[in-house]
Amino acid sequence: MSDTTVVLSKRANFIELVMFFTYAFFAVSWIAGSTLTPQIMKYFQLDSFLSATLISNSVTAAKIIGNFCAAGILTRLLPKKAIGLGSLLILAGSIMAILAPQYWGFVIGRFIMGFGGAVYVVYFSPVVIHYFSPETRPTVNALNSVAYNVGGMLAMLVVGPVIAMMQTWQGSMFFFAVISGVLFLAWLLIGQDFALNASSNSQTADMIEERYTFRTALSHSFNWVLPFTYSGILTFYIVLLNIFPISGTTVISSRTLGIVVAFGGITGTIITILLSKVYFKRVPVIRICGLLLTVCGILMFTTENGFIALISAFAIGNLMFIPVTSLFMIPQELPNMTPAKLTKIMGIFWAFAYIIETIAFFIIGSIIDKSGYTAGLITAVIISATAFIGSFLLPETGKSKK
Structure with a gap:
């Protein structure tokens, strides 16, 4: 194996690591926000649980809109900026929810965070077919498919202690936002662009000119x-x-x-x-x-x-x-x-x-x-x-x- 191949392989592994934990901690942050719903409702002086359904509805909308927008964002920004944007939206949405003076601001923050997560999950597949060989793709796909579940398991272990340590719901959510921020900075260091129209199914990786629209x-x-x-x-x-x-x-x-x-x-x-x-x-x-x-x-x-x-x-x-x-x-x-x-x-x-x-x-x-x-x-x-x-x-x- 050449030195160049080793370098590319290491970079691919670092890229996978950053993306995996970005999405896993998106899950942790999301579950933390859900766990803190009673404190959040009390803070915003809400006495009806019906108000909490606004978050669920906004999340559903964010997921669907984000999924449809992901391809257009990738084409315009290219992989490094597009994936970085998804990571930034997860961070920015979390911070906006923390700083929101009113409940509608909190809901918008969760929408932005959900939009970032929806965009991010779509980008796993193009990264996999660009950086990893057909032999290793099943392993990487398996890891990516369980990223949210790993986040859920982490949430079971750490959300309770973090809430007990930070006392307020803002402090607890900020704790996880800091981790998302570190992962965003890590992507800026390790992420890179690559050709979007190169075929992964041929050894020569020919450029395909086919226009594949929605x-x-x-x-x-x-x-x-x-x-x-x-x-x-x-x-x-x-x-x-x-x-x-x-x-x-x-x-x-x-x-x-x-x-x-x-x-x-x-x-x-x-x-x-x-x-x-x-x-x-x-x-x-x-x-x-x-x-x-x-x-x-x-x-x-x-x-x-x-x-x-x-x-x-x-x-x-x-x-x-x-x-x-x-x-x-x-x-x-x-x-x-x-x-x-x-x-x-x-x-x-x-x-x-x-x-x-x-x-x-x-x-x-x-x-x-x-x-x-x-x-x-x-x-x-x-x-x-x-x-x-x-x-x-x-x-x-x-x-x-x-």
């Missing part, structure tokens, strides 16, 4: 099937984070099962990395995990046996994260794929996935109001079957052997 992308059924396939997993994940902890419907406490699911997500990432070394097909992984996810979800919510509930929870954590790498690999492995084209595909992917999830979440909430938590949770499990259904509509881009 209209072109939306005319391809693949760009509808991919987010549909993932939307059920995303919906189930959001339900486990927001509704399941307060449901009290399972044989073991929902908090315990939630921790087991989160731990399963970490081990699922490790399994994905190991699996990528010996198995190179994409669709069967999505299909099998999608089917088992639905089955294990039904088991966890209906069983009267505590041991089965724990095993099901652990399996759910694994089955949610193992297929995500295969989903991300499929667009990366399509013929003549470029960073610019992939950014549009992933922007559409995340935007449509969140649109479907938002509609599904509303339906689940309505069912809970009418029929109770069990009916709503079972509905979420049924919706998770989109992973199994969508697998029959996706192209197979993997190989039978390495």
